[in-house]
Amino acid sequence: MALDSWGDLLLRVSYLACLVENQREAEFRLLVWFINQDSNGQEKSYPLQLTCPLQVPWGPRELVCEQNYMEVSVLKQLPPNNHMGTAWVTPAPVELDEGLREWRVVFRIPALHQEGGMREETVPVRMAHLLGYHINTTDSRILLRCAYRSKLAYMLQLGETGVEVVSATILYKLKWTLLTMDMSVACTMNQARMDGSDVLWSLPRNLPPLVHPPFIEKGLKLGVGGRYLSECIAQQRGYMIYDNNGTLEIRIPFGAEGGFIKSHVIDGHYSQSYFVDVFLLREWEDTAWSLTQQRTFRKLYIYRQPRPVILINKTVPSQGEFSISLCCFPHDVSLGNVTVAGQLVLWEEMERNGVRLSQNPFPNNTYMYLFQMPFYHPLVSQKYLGDRLRRYTFSGVFSFILSPDGEIYNYPATAEADLQDVVLPKLEGECMVRGVRTLAYYGNLDSSEWSLYVGGMKLNWELVELGGFSLDPQELYLSLEVPLYAPGMAYEGLGLQGLLVSVLVSLVHLETAEEQTRVQRCVFPVRELLVCLPDGRMVVMVDTAGASPPVNPNHTALLDPACRPLETDHSRAIFSFSIDSCGTVATHDGDQVIYRNEVRNMPPFPPQLRPLNQPQLHYRVPLGCVHPENGNRTLAIYLPSHPPTPLPMKQTLKTASLSHTRHLEDRGEKPIGHSQDSNLNR
Numbered sequence: 169m170a171l172d173s174w175g176d177l178l179l180r181v182s183y184l185a186c187l188v189e190n191q192r193e194a195e196f197r198l199l200v201w202f203i204n205q206d207s208n209g210q211e212k213s214y215p216l217q218l219t220c221p222l223q224v225p226w227g228p229r230e231l232v233c234e235q236n237y238m239e240v241s242v243l244k245q246l247p248p249n250n251h252m253g254t255a256w257v258t259p260a261p262v263e264l265d266e267g268l269r270e271w272r273v274v275f276r277i278p279a280l281h282q283e284g285g286m287r288e289e290t291v292p293v294r295m296a297h298l299l300g301y302h303i304n305t306t307d308s309r310i311l312l313r314c315a316y317r318s319k320l321a322y323m324l325q326l327g328e329t330g331v332e333v334v335s336a337t338i339l340y341k342l343k344w345t346l347l348t349m350d351m352s353v354a355c356t357m358n359q360a361r362m363d364g365s366d367v368l369w370s371l372p373r374n375l376p377p378l379v380h381p382p383f384i385e386k387g388l389k390l391g392v393g394g395r396y397l398s399e400c401i402a403q404q405r406g407y408m409i410y411d412n413n414g415t416l417e418i419r420i421p422f423g424a425e426g427g428f429i430k431s432h433v434i435d436g437h438y439s440q441s442y443f444v445d446v447f448l449l450r451e452w453e454d455t456a457w458s459l460t461q462q463r464t465f466r467k468l469y470i471y472r473q474p475r476p477v478i479l480i481n482k483t484v485p486s487q488g489e490f491s492i493s494l495c496c497f498p499h500d501v502s503l504g505n506v507t508v509a510g511q512l513v514l515w516e517e518m519e520r521n522g523v524r525l526s527q528n529p530f531p532n533n534t535y536m537y538l539f540q541m542p543f544y545h546p547l548v549s550q551k552y553l554g555d556r557l558r559r560y561t562f563s564g565v566f567s568f569i570l571s572p573d574g575e576i577y578n579y580p581a582t583a584e585a586d587l588q589d590v591v592l593p594k595l596e597g598e599c600m601v602r603g604v605r606t607l608a609y610y611g612n613l614d615s616s617e618w619s620l621y622v623g624g625m626k627l628n629w630e631l632v633e634l635g636g637f638s639l640d641p642q643e644l645y646l647s648l649e650v651p652l653y654a655p656g657m658a659y660e661g662l663g664l665q666g667l668l669v670s671v672l673v674s675l676v677h678l679e680t681a682e683e684q685t686r687v688q689r690c691v692f693p694v695r696e697l698l699v700c701l702p703d704g705r706m707v708v709m710v711d712t713a714g715a716s717p718p719v720n721p722n723h724t725a726l727l728d729p730a731c732r733p734l735e736t737d738h739s740r741a742i743f744s745f746s747i748d749s750c751g752t753v754a755t756h757d758g759d760q761v762i763y764r765n766e767v768r769n770m771p772p773f774p775p776q777l778r779p780l781n782q783p784q785l786h787y788r789v790p791l792g793c794v795h796p797e798n799g800n801r802t803l804a805i806y807l808p809s810h811p812p813t814p815l816p817m818k819q820t821l822k823t824a825s826l827s828h829t830r831h832l833e834d835r836g837e838k839p840i841g842h843s844q845d846s847n848l849n850r
Contacts, residue, residue, distance in 0.1 A: 332355055768787060
């Protein structure tokens, strides 16, 4: 009698047990009372009448190896009618039943000082009862039953298996004939053990006290929970029986259907105990018995085996969600909650956020959990890997509750999925009235993952304030306006059509260093301009339209009259020359060098040949560039009417250049709608 892991009562009763009503050895009845006591100590009784017909005829000899007792019953022998026996010398006790009055039991036990030798001890039935042996008789059978470890029992070691043996012969007189019956019984005592992933139970194929060679194996059947298993069912569940050099090996996969699992948490790790109630029916024929049936019942226990939870990542990245299976759990484990990225996922919010949880059963009374969470869930982390490839990472903890003790087992789980679903930021540009505007479309990555660069300089608030940039964040893009002559604006050329500038805008990913770039070119019309180039050249555009009397731009030149304009129109002239040519004068002021020149009105004929009706024009536009005497030169743009002056020692040339360009903006020069786009690297 025992309780299984479900809390159900298991009761097995021998047909020949005490209190069992034997109806002509064809039907057996037992009245059982179940008494339940509640928390207040009140008892309620529930009667249950058990009635079982004899489904299979009794065998000549039947052996039972139960959990707590051994039993043997044999067919009672009847002497011939004409046989004349002898009377007993010692009368049986009178208080015993009439049928057992003159019975004797001969026990064979190992001799103390004789290796391998046996000695006999004969006792009356009454004494056998006092020693713990129940001996009885029915109309057709003789019965012997005893508990394990009884007196006059002994242990026999067969290989690695221990066998408990009761070797007994019953002598009785029937119709004045002396009869003897071999009532020996032997049962294996070994328990199951783990062998790989299987529960292994071994027992000897031949038990010498029970087998009288030669013998013939007649049958072998395995049962679980009191029911025989067919070969098909046994194979489906993985139950196997092998004959390993005279040892029967019963192998059962750990956790197979038919057994029961109990869950534990040991040092933070999940483990399981497995219980399976099996019985083995063996049938054989030997020289002493035409048929012997031995039924061995054994509850196999495997305690606290580490059973790692199996995580199966069923995620298909193209489906856009994590699909994680956790298995396999017995009935005493239930999922309590799920924590993702350190935040508890509430059951009531799961479906609303696209999270799904399902429980899928297996035939062996276990089940798995299927957890599904979309990539777009805010608790799923994302990382851009480059080349439009994004990695989604699920990092969570599944908390399981173990019944009935309420133990908590936390299982951390991580899953990753890579998907090429990134829409990269896109840069577009256009020419504005006072500068260049760039539109940075965000794409579907977090904008905080990108850094914006203008002309190779990282855009920060200091640069925004210094350059007078304008930032306008919109829902789909960020608008950036870079004023003309601001930092980051690159000078590319000066012609009669205007000043050609470009702005290189870059978006650089912080982790992958992947770069998205765009160069926006614009032409801004100007009337006058002085450009000091880092390579030591001056480019100047002058406008003679304001001169009085009018000056022909074709007649202008530098201090060296041979240095004439490169291009002219009706009022403007463009010069380009090196600072060490065209009569340029260099003066030193501290650690700076000022290079001066000027544009003059230089008619192509000598003054003495000048027509009388054409007076001498005094047209002069001073030019000057300031460069450090030892150091890198920088680009500077001025108005010719505002020549540079020597800079203080601690003031940078770049700052001076910016201060002079303010005059251009103050004049309100308007760019025309001429722009050139280019993807060339700067």
